[in-house]
Amino acid sequence: MRMTNLRSVFAAIPNASFAFVLVLLLPSCGSIPMPAFFKNPADEAIVYALGSREGYTSPLSEPLKPACPALRFDDDEFRVAESHERPIRDLAKQIETNKKARLLIAGYAPPNLPQDHARSISDRRALAVRQRFIELGIEPANLQTVGYGNDFSPSSPSSSVVVIYRQN
Amino acid sequence: MNARALCFITLLAVCHGTRAEAGILERVRGWIGLGDKAEVAEPKKTMPRIRIGPFTGGTGASAQDALRKELLDSREFFVAGTEEKADFTVEGSSIGGRVTGKLRDSKGKDLFQRSYAAPGLDENLKAFTDDVIYTVTGRPGLATSRIVFVSDRTGRRQIYVCDAEGGDVHQVTHDKHGAVSPSLAPDSSMVAFTSYRSGFPVIRLLDLNVGWERGVTDTPGSSFGSAFSPDGTHLAAMMSFIGNPEIFVSDLGSNTAACISDSVGAPASPSWHPDGKQIVFSDDSGDGPKLYIVEVPQKEGQASRLFRWRTGYHFCTDPEWSPDGGNIAFTTRKGGEWAVAIKPWPNGGTRIIQAGGAQHPSWSPNGRLITYVQHGELYVHDLNSGNRRSLLRGFGRVSEPRWMR
Numbered sequence: 001m002r003m004t005n006l007r008s009v010f011a012a013i014p015n016a017s018f019a020f021v022l023v024l025l026l027p028s029c030g031s032i033p034m035p036a037f038f039k040n041p042a043d044e045a046i047v048y049a050l051g052s053r054e055g056y057t058s059p060l061s062e063p064l065k066p067a068c069p070a071l072r073f074d075d076d077e078f079r080v081a082e083s084h085e086r087p088i089r090d091l092a093k094q095i096e097t098n099k100k101a102r103l104l105i106a107g108y109a110p111p112n113l114p115q116d117h118a119r120s121i122s123d124r125r126a127l128a129v130r131q132r133f134i135e136l137g138i139e140p141a142n143l144q145t146v147g148y149g150n151d152f153s154p155s156s157p158s159s160s161v162v163v164i165y166r167q168n
Numbered sequence: 169m170n171a172r173a174l175c176f177i178t179l180l181a182v183c184h185g186t187r188a189e190a191g192i193l194e195r196v197r198g199w200i201g202l203g204d205k206a207e208v209a210e211p212k213k214t215m216p217r218i219r220i221g222p223f224t225g226g227t228g229a230s231a232q233d234a235l236r237k238e239l240l241d242s243r244e245f246f247v248a249g250t251e252e253k254a255d256f257t258v259e260g261s262s263i264g265g266r267v268t269g270k271l272r273d274s275k276g277k278d279l280f281q282r283s284y285a286a287p288g289l290d291e292n293l294k295a296f297t298d299d300v301i302y303t304v305t306g307r308p309g310l311a312t313s314r315i316v317f318v319s320d321r322t323g324r325r326q327i328y329v330c331d332a333e334g335g336d337v338h339q340v341t342h343d344k345h346g347a348v349s350p351s352l353a354p355d356s357s358m359v360a361f362t363s364y365r366s367g368f369p370v371i372r373l374l375d376l377n378v379g380w381e382r383g384v385t386d387t388p389g390s391s392f393g394s395a396f397s398p399d400g401t402h403l404a405a406m407m408s409f410i411g412n413p414e415i416f417v418s419d420l421g422s423n424t425a426a427c428i429s430d431s432v433g434a435p436a437s438p439s440w441h442p443d444g445k446q447i448v449f450s451d452d453s454g455d456g457p458k459l460y461i462v463e464v465p466q467k468e469g470q471a472s473r474l475f476r477w478r479t480g481y482h483f484c485t486d487p488e489w490s491p492d493g494g495n496i497a498f499t500t501r502k503g504g505e506w507a508v509a510i511k512p513w514p515n516g517g518t519r520i521i522q523a524g525g526a527q528h529p530s531w532s533p534n535g536r537l538i539t540y541v542q543h544g545e546l547y548v549h550d551l552n553s554g555n556r557r558s559l560l561r562g563f564g565r566v567s568e569p570r571w572m573r
Contacts, residue, residue: 047411050388058367060345076456078434114499114506114527115318115568116349116393116406117450117457117485119369120436123390123408124452130411145408146368147390151325151348 045131048140056104056144056167060152067091067103067166070157071129078124080132088129091164092136099139102167105129107147108157115149123147125162216304218245219252221259227289231262234290238297238311241333244304256304258296267292271300279303294331308491308533315530315539315571316340316350316359317546321564327361329376332532332571334546334559340374347372349392352572353400360384360394360403371405373420384418385409395438395447404428404438404447415449417464428462430474435460439488439496448477448487448496456483459498479511480518486528489513490535497521497529497538508540508549522549522556530571539569 057064068087071080080088095101107122126145134140144167148156157163218239223232235258239245248254256279260269265288270281280303284292298309310332318325322339324346330337341347345364352359356376363372371384371391385391389408396403403418407425415429415438429435433453440447445464450457459479463472479498487498493513500509500520507523521529526542538549544565549556560566 049411050409053368053388056368058345060364060367076452076454078452078454114485116436117434117452119349119390119392120406120413120434121452123413124434127389127408127411127413140411145389147408147413148369151346151364 045135047131048134050144051141053144056102057165058146059104059106059156059163059165064104064165067094067164070161070163071125073125073160073162075160076121078121078128080128084129084132088132089136092133092138095166096137100142102142102144103133103138104165104167105133105143105145105162106165107145107149107162108153108159109147109149110159111150111153113150115151119147119149119151121147122149122160122162125160129162129164215244215246216256217248217252217254218256218258218300218304219248219250219254221257223260223262225261225263227262227265231260231267231289231293234293235297238293239300242297242301242309242311244301244309256300258300260296262289262292265289265292267296269296269299271303305534307535310532310534310537312356313533313571314352314356315546315559315569316352317541317569318348318350318567319564325567327359328563329359330560332548337560337563340376349394349568351394351396351570353396354398354572355400356572358396358400360396360405362392362394371403384420384423389413393437393449395440397440398442398444402444404440404449406436406438415447415462417447426465426468428464428472428474429460437486440464441489442491442493448489450485450487450498457485458482459484459487459496477514479509481509484509488530490531491533492535495535497531499527499529508538510538510551521551522547528568530569532571537571539571541566541569 068091071084105126107126109118109122126147130143130145133143220232220236236247239247255274257272258269260267266285268283271279273279282299284295286292294311297311301309313332314329316327316329319328325348326339327341327347327350328337328339340359343363343365345367347361347363350359350361359374361372362369369390369392370386371394372381373384374381384403385407387407387409391405391407394403394405401420403420405416406413407416413435414427414431415435416425416427418425431451433451435449435451438447438449447462447464449460451460459477460474461477462474465472481500483501485499487496489496495510495512497510500507502520502523505523505525506527508521508526508529509518510521511518526540529538529540531538536551538551540547546559546566546569547556548559
């Protein structure tokens with residue numbers, strides 16, 4: 001009698017079996033791989049390890065002149081935007097013939113962000129800019145990055161920017 | 169009929185709950201009371217009564233007075249008078265600042281007797297008080313615990329250490345360009361921090377007892393957010409030398425590191441579960457930082473699970489696991505301002521402890537208090553009573569406190 005009732009329940013709802021399977025599958029969503037067409041192509045890019053930092057000068061040790069205008073980022077954004085393309089391309093064109101030209105790409109964050117998150121997101125932005133230079137043909141070993149977060153605010157830049165310093 | 173079928177399906181889903189994704193299902197379980205809710209801290213029904221017996225020796229009277237203050241400050245005992253009935257009795261002797269203390273139960277049985285020979289009387293009595301608290305309650309006392317924090321009072325951010333009452337403040341770093349992101353070893357003997365002495369961020373270790381210092385990372389890119397494992401043998405930290413910021417676990421004995429995260433964003437602030445098998449950290453994939461849990465591989469090449477832990481808030485950073493592993497405190501954003509929140513692990517509702525700009529929470533060793541900063545000032549917050557007090561005033565802009573035994 002009870003089985004009959006149960007069957008009638010599922011018969012009454014054609015989609016009940018489907019919903020039942022769906023609900024059971026929901027918890028395992030985290031382990032189902034994302035289909036390729038949903039993925040961001042940038043996530044699949046080849047990432048090059050950073051080269052040695054020896055010989056690089058920190059902007060904290062002595063005042064360094066930025067090689068191009070600071071690249072501004074929106075609050076939570078860390079991907080390279082359209083507005084960053086021109087200064088990056090111009091600088092890449094300047095240094096592409098000089099195999100010894102080295103750049104220090106430094107990220108900064110505003111003082112109102114939690115410190116650890118500020119360091120991480122500023123570092124991520126600097127690495128995203130480095131990745132764009134690599135895509136434009138610059139030697140990865142000549143591109144060094146650092147994320148200062150808001151550790152040197154207000155004496156250093158105090159907004160969401162990436163500043164590129166030319167190294168000698 | 170449809171309603172009964174839906175109820176049946178919902179019930180199955182609730183019973184099928186999993187720890188892996190503490191999301192909608194866990195919230196449903198919480199609403200109907202099936203969630204494994206952990207209490208933040210249960211207030212004690214009755215405090216143990218303790219009597220301070222005689223202390224012989226030249227500094228015995230001073231020791232007795234100072235011990236009374238320490239036991240009262242601990243808020244773990246009712247301190248009984250000499251003629252009153254008590255569950256425990258402390259007594260001993262003190263000569264030249266050294267202390268020999270004894271704890272007895274109500275039947276007169278000795279629970280422990282120990283000698284303390286540190287240079288100062290106060291230091292010895294704090295250690296004795298913590299031993300008494302641990303023996304009676306099973307939880308660590310706070311008298312010998314330390315809080316490490318960053319302050320800019322000298323013009324540069326440097327690292328300082330103070331006791332649980334905000335006293336005994338010491339500046340422990342004097343690095344050129346400053347030092348940030350500190351973490352104390354479980355026994356308070358070492359501080360790991362990010363030093364800017366070379367102009368670039370490098371993680372260093374400083375032994376507070378002996379004074380030696382050594383580098384942990386000398387890698388390009390950034391290194392920060394160090395956190396000691398519960399046994400003090402490993403250090404979790406964010407490093408980006410591979411061209412991508414990731415959370416690494418370094419073996420302090422062999423100086424080798426293993427990557428445990430798989431980030432396309434900005435990971436930060438790792439914190440260990442007290443069993444040393446899991447780490448919580450924040451990761452920003454472009455829509456604000458969220459909290460993630462990763463299992464720490466116990467053997468080389470072992471696969472580990474990594475999953476998001478939902479808190480109900482969009483912006484979550486600076487997570488720290490409570491000493492009993494039952495809760496995680498973190499910084500979130502509420503009403504446009506920073507707030508400190510606590511959520512039971514693995515399931516339960518998120519509770520805002522302090523809004524209005526509070527951030528970077530850290531648990532006391534007994535799990536009853538939380539320290540955090542609000543508008544540059546260091547606070548200690550009692551989770552049972554909700555009372556809080558400022559620990560340090562006029563000490564520059566304080567940030568990144570961490571509380572350890």
